[in-house]
Amino acid sequence: xxxxxxxxxxxxYIVQVEGAKLNVCHSCSSSGKLIRGPLPKEYKPKxxxxxxxxxxxxxxxxxxxxxxxxxGARKRMGLPLEVLAERINEKHSFLERVEHEKxxxxxxxxxxxxxxxxxx
Numbered sequence: 001x002x003x004x005x006x007x008x009x010x011x012x013y014i015v016q017v018e019g020a021k022l023n024v025c026h027s028c029s030s031s032g033k034l035i036r037g038p039l040p041k042e043y044k045p046k047x048x049x050x051x052x053x054x055x056x057x058x059x060x061x062x063x064x065x066x067x068x069x070x071x072g073a074r075k076r077m078g079l080p081l082e083v084l085a086e087r088i089n090e091k092h093s094f095l096e097r098v099e100h101e102k103x104x105x106x107x108x109x110x111x112x113x114x115x116x117x118x119x120x
Contacts (some may be wrong), residue, residue, distance in 0.1 A: 001103060003028055011021055014106060020091045023103050067101040073117040088112045
């Protein structure tokens with residue numbers, strides 16, 4: 001996964017910059033408030049494997065094709081991506097990267113998407 005600030009490097013950190021959570025590389029990790037540092041080596045998925053996203057207490061399994069599942073649920077509800085982003089208080093560009101599977105969603109975002117896309 002590439003850095004969402006500079007576009008290069010391995011995005012191993014999550015930082016908050018002006019309210020937006022971004023996946024960034026080590027060089028850009030000082031650009032905002034650090035939310036999560038690099039995952040331990042055993043949590044980094046190999047190509048084709050299922051990834052695990054952890055927050056210490058809770059761990060979720062990210063299934064293959066998660067982006068198309070999210071996009072499909074959103075489209076069945078007739079929601080443009082911009083509207084969904086606004087309703088769950090996330091940046092449009094970040095949700096777009098999640099739907100295109102360029103970024104792994106964190107546990108908090110998974111819960112927001114699950115709650116909104118299954119309750120409406």
